[in-house]
Amino acid sequence: MAVQDPQYPARRFWEKDTGQQHIRLTHIDRDAVAEVLREAYSKGQLDDEEFEERIDLAMRAKIEADIVPLTDDLGISTAGGRSGAVPTEESASRRAEDKEPLPSTPAERVVAAVGHAGNYFAPVLAPLVLFLLSDKVSPYVRRQAMESLNFQLFCIIAGTVSVLLFWLVLPITMIIYCALGWFALPAVASIASLAGKNWRYPMFFRLLKDN
Numbered sequence: 001m002a003v004q005d006p007q008y009p010a011r012r013f014w015e016k017d018t019g020q021q022h023i024r025l026t027h028i029d030r031d032a033v034a035e036v037l038r039e040a041y042s043k044g045q046l047d048d049e050e051f052e053e054r055i056d057l058a059m060r061a062k063i064e065a066d067i068v069p070l071t072d073d074l075g076i077s078t079a080g081g082r083s084g085a086v087p088t089e090e091s092a093s094r095r096a097e098d099k100e101p102l103p104s105t106p107a108e109r110v111v112a113a114v115g116h117a118g119n120y121f122a123p124v125l126a127p128l129v130l131f132l133l134s135d136k137v138s139p140y141v142r143r144q145a146m147e148s149l150n151f152q153l154f155c156i157i158a159g160t161v162s163v164l165l166f167w168l169v170l171p172i173t174m175i176i177y178c179a180l181g182w183f184a185l186p187a188v189a190s191i192a193s194l195a196g197k198n199w200r201y202p203m204f205f206r207l208l209k210d211n
Helices: 027-042 050-059 089-099 106-120 127-134 139-164 169-194
Strands: none
Touching: 027 050, 027 139, 106 127, 106 139, 106 169, 127 139, 139 169
């Protein structure tokens, strides 16, 4: 098994050959870069202005070459488990599948909580607006808004189908679940978001998924 030379750390996922840096980025790619920047910010490598500027550029990046200048001077480079490791494309994808919490600031947690609680006042519309606006601003808010929107769509679809099949036992149970969940779960989700958790509504299908 090859041993990684500390003088030549493993490449970040975006540090590919120059000819490969025209590849278009995915949301998972941008999430990985955002995590690097948040770690650097928490260590004091970036001040408030630099952090906000780089996060904004990372969320608006289109190709891999756009990412390199945002992290090149941070020295957070390896993916092999040493101190200062950053996520590779594979680890970022695995984190998305495992639904591990994304890094978040207190302000992002409040906004995510508002996205969940907004369903009491503007069902579907509140998380939809937040989902669209947060696409290039905050990976954490985007994921929570997407989860909230998925739950609202789930309740509408599952509830409608269950009403049409009301004479069966299972649809009646689903109607009760949707009714109770609609009123109780957004509050639970709001509290979880304020705590920085990556809240997942209990449902058996999701129409929207991360790329």
